[in-house]
Structures are given as C-alpha cells and as structure tokens.
Amino acid sequence: MSRTKLPLLDTTRCQRIVETLTRPRLEKYLRATKGNEQQALRLYVLNAKVSAAFLTDIHYIEVALRNKFDAELTVGFGSSKWFTVSDFVRLLDPRGQDILKKAQRDAAKGYPKSQPVPTGKVIAELMFGFWLNLTDRRVEHDLWVPFLHKAFLPRTPPRRSVFNNSLEKLRQLRNRVAHHEPIFHMDLVDANKTMRDVADLLCPTTALVMTRTSTVKREVMALSKYRSRQGI
Numbered sequence: 001m002s003r004t005k006l007p008l009l010d011t012t013r014c015q016r017i018v019e020t021l022t023r024p025r026l027e028k029y030l031r032a033t034k035g036n037e038q039q040a041l042r043l044y045v046l047n048a049k050v051s052a053a054f055l056t057d058i059h060y061i062e063v064a065l066r067n068k069f070d071a072e073l074t075v076g077f078g079s080s081k082w083f084t085v086s087d088f089v090r091l092l093d094p095r096g097q098d099i100l101k102k103a104q105r106d107a108a109k110g111y112p113k114s115q116p117v118p119t120g121k122v123i124a125e126l127m128f129g130f131w132l133n134l135t136d137r138r139v140e141h142d143l144w145v146p147f148l149h150k151a152f153l154p155r156t157p158p159r160r161s162v163f164n165n166s167l168e169k170l171r172q173l174r175n176r177v178a179h180h181e182p183i184f185h186m187d188l189v190d191a192n193k194t195m196r197d198v199a200d201l202l203c204p205t206t207a208l209v210m211t212r213t214s215t216v217k218r219e220v221m222a223l224s225k226y227r228s229r230q231g232i
Contacts, residue, residue, distance in 0.1 A: 014038060028182045032232045039230055046226055047184045050219035051177035054188075057195055058174050060210045064202040065131050065167075068151035070123050076147035080119050083126075091142050092133075099130050128171050135164040151202070158201055166198050184227070188220045
C-alpha cells in the first residue's frame with residue numbers, strides 16, 4: 001500500500017513548507033485544492049511518488065531503445081562509431097548535430113585526449129529526444145526503412161508514425177517527471193499503457209520484468225482515490 005499520509009501540520013509549519021517549495025511551484029496544486037495548503041501538499045507528495053514510479057519504468061525503455069537502435073546503426077553504417085560517419089551526421093538537423101557534439105564532449109570528460117572514449121559512453125549521453133528524432137518522418141527512408149525497423153525483428157515492426165507518436169508521449173512525460181513537474185492532471189492510465197506497449201515492442205522479456213516490478217499502477221490508483229475523495 002502506498003504511504004502518502006502526511007504528518008498533521010499546524011498552520012505555521014505548513015506555510016514554511018509552502019515557502020520552501022515556493023508558491024509558483026505549488027500553484028497548480030493549490031489551485032486544484034482551492035487553496036487548501038494541507039491538501040495541496042498531500043497532492044504534491046502523491047504526484048512525486050507516481051512520478052518516481054514512472055521514471056523507474058521509463059528507464060527500461062530508454063536504455064532498450066538506445067541499445068537496440070545503436071546495434072542496428074552499427075550494422076547499417078558499418079561502424080560502432082556510426083555517430084561519426086558523415087553519411088549519418090548529414091541526416092541530422094542542426095539541433096540534432098549539436099546534441100550529438102555535446103554528447104561526445106560530455107562523454108570525453110575525464111579521458112585523456114590520447115585515450116579513445118568508449119562508444120557506450122557517447123551512446124549513454126544521447127538524450128531520449130535524440131533517439132525519438134531518428135524515427136521522424138524526415139528520415140524515414142534514410143534510417144527507419146533500411147535500418148531501424150529491424151530493431152523489432154523477428155516480430156512485425158510497428159508503423160514508424162505510430163511508434164514515433166508513442167515515443168513523443170513518453171518523452172513529454174519523461175521530461176515532466178525528470179523536472180519535478182505536475183502530472184496528476186494527465187491521463188496516467190493511458191500513459192502507463194503506452195509505456196507498456198513500447199516496452200513490449202522493444203523487448204517482451206524486459207517488458208515483463210518492468211511490468212512485474214512496476215509500482216506505477218499502485219501509485220496511480222492512490223492518486224486517483226485521493227483526487228476522487230477531494231473532488232479534484
């Protein structure tokens with residue numbers, strides 16, 4: 001059972017917490033609870049717990065996605081350092097090229113210039129949005145059709161547009177939870193379904209582990225019950 005009960009706070013202590021977290025950060029929670037600070041803080045805690053649960057599960061997807069795509073791009077461009085191959089780099093828009101350069105710089109930190117940076121370090125530095133952009137319609141015939149659809153074999157690959165849309169939903173969710181933003185108002189049941197569907201597409205076995213160890217459903221239920229009781 002999710003532990004979300006707050007200790008009973010007097011007005012002074014409650015106000016101190018609100019001041020520490022800041023009213024601008026709590027604005028959506030206070031608005032949802034009609035200015036009731038105790039209820040707003042409870043909602044804030046519930047939001048934090050469900051966010052943590054989602055972030056735990058999304059990490060499986062992010063790691064699986066980048067490793068699957070890395071493997072196919074390695075074969076497709078004939079090098080484990082496919083991200084340095086000019087035929088690949090030219091496919092990226094300016095922002096994608098900047099992200100790639102930054103990832104290489106960040107990966108190189110701590111390594112002498114004479115020592116090659118492990119490829120895995122660069123792959124790990126590339127943000128979720130980078131991999132999402134590799135499924136964009138703009139590069140469908142250059143990346144998805146010849147290479148990336150193979151990441152789902154031997155099963156039937158998803159349609160690129162459908163997979164891209166699912167990844168975009170998860171990117172938005174990931175960014176919100178990573179920056180401690182409110183998600184209590186979102187359709188979290190649908191988000192959880194999207195997350196499980198994407199995980200299953202990438203690796204059914206990994207998806208099984210994710211599902212069986214997930215606390216998302218429990219935390220979403222706790223949040224829903226609280227919202228229902230408080231009329232939020």
